[in-house]
């Protein structure tokens with residue numbers, strides 16, 4: 145099939161590349177001319193494992209092209225995916241200006257039957273707005289609007305796209321349904337379903353899924369905080385709970401709050417949608433409230449230990465990206481940690497395998513950026529772990545003790561066994577577990 149993908153962020157780039165991989169002809173459009181040039185020259189503009197191999201192969205074989213010219217892409221396609229940003233507006237609602245702006249542009253460009261698909265995360269009722277924008281200049285027989293929310297996770301995006309748990313498609317058009325069934329067939333061969341539904345339900349499914357996952361995380365963060373007070377171990381509790389198949393093991397990890405470009409904005413947007421319908425979605429308000437506090441959990445622990453004046457303290461920080469295997473720092477808990485530590489006067493020596501340059505662009509020389517994890521420890525009073533990169537899981541504890549001024553670790557991701565840390569002679573404070581080791 146001939147496909148245009150408008151917007152080449154995480155979703156657009158992965159969508160375009162994976163559809164090219166299954167033999168479709170794909171043109172990706174972006175307004176960022178510099179980015180398009182880089183992609184035309186074979187450069188993948190984001191760090192996402194496995195994407196580079198597919199990108200290179202499909203571009204070399206001519207199935208994956210890039211342009212800034214929307215008309216050129218639309219003329220060459222009969223399916224258009226909108227993978228545009230939907231950032232939070234001032235009132236927390238999803239800002240639809242990119243989606244509706246492009247829909248308006250499309251209404252002046254489309255000349256043959258075209259399926260326009262919302263791949264972005266958009267509130268209930270958006271497909272109707274896109275339909276109205278297209279209908280301003282187009283006969284309704286020339287297009288169908290479909291909702292096809294994307295569920296990929298950064299860091300494992302290619303795998304999630306190629307082997308999705310499910311594909312959700314909202315449509316009221318038999319023609320669109322048939323085309324999309326064929327398009328997605330290669331991805332669901334393993335037996336996972338394509339679930340067809342009406343447009344509004346598809347739009348709601350995306351927000352319901354993200355908000356439910358965010359709820360699990362805030363719930364577990366509350367359990368962890370209570371475990372600390374009640375003398376229980378959240379790791380044991382998590383295993384005990386998660387073994388119940390009704391609950392399941394995944395997405396039960398407490399930590400420093402959820403971050404990233406999706407959960408924070410999508411929970412907020414769903415709460416806003418509820419408000420628009422005069423419905424007070426109480427759980428969502430609590431989920432957001434818990435997360436706002438949890439993002440400072442590690443900074444709180446550091447201040448509890450050293451006091452609120454950190455002007456003579458240096459803290460090493462491992463991890464800046466909002467999660468491992470990405471260079472994305474949108475709503476990263478590390479940024480909240482840095483802000484609080486700087487406010488308290490601390491010096492920060494930070495390390496991240498991929499996200500350093502994005503964070504340097506924000507803080508400049510207010511933070512010392514280090515070339516490897518051990519360099520960050522040199523002369524530091526304590527280590528704070530904020531992102532669970534694999535490379536942090538099995539460090540040399542001996543070397544860490546030699547480099548740190550005192551052997552103190554605050555672990556926001558529960559990477560190490562508490563008994564082992566006590567034996568190794570650390571003061572080790574993690575999330576939802578009893579701190580071990582002697583305080584200085």
Ligand SMILES: NC(=O)c1ccc[n+]([C@@H]2O[C@H](COP(=O)([O-])OP(=O)(O)OC[C@H]3O[C@@H](n4cnc5c(N)ncnc54)[C@H](O)[C@@H]3O)[C@@H](O)[C@H]2O)c1
Pocket residue numbers: 150151152153154155156173174175176179227228229230242245246263264265266294295296297298405406
């Ligand atoms: N990032 C994720 O993991 C993820 C996963 C599922 C769904 N989503 C949703 O998908 C949507 C896109 O997210 P993202 O993270 O890929 O976005 P992004 O912000 O990383 O990228 C968006 C791209 O769109 C381009 N753009 C903006 N206006 C344009 C225009 N008029 N024409 C062409 N290109 C334009 C930008 O230059 C940018 O390259 C959002 O609604 C998001 O909530 C994101």
Ligand SMILES: O=c1ccn([C@@H]2O[C@H](COP(=O)(O)OP(=O)(O)O[C@H]3O[C@H](CO)[C@@H](O)[C@H](O)[C@H]3O)[C@@H](O)[C@H]2O)c(=O)[nH]1
Pocket residue numbers: 265294295296297298299354357361394395396397398399400401402403404405406407410466467
């Ligand atoms: O048990 C867990 C799991 C995740 N997180 C945190 O939750 C955030 C989001 O993680 P994850 O969901 O893995 O990353 P995203 O790439 O943001 O993906 C989410 O958001 C995307 C955009 O909507 C959806 O497509 C995905 O299905 C959904 O998982 C991160 O800060 C994680 O550290 C936890 O704290 N504990």
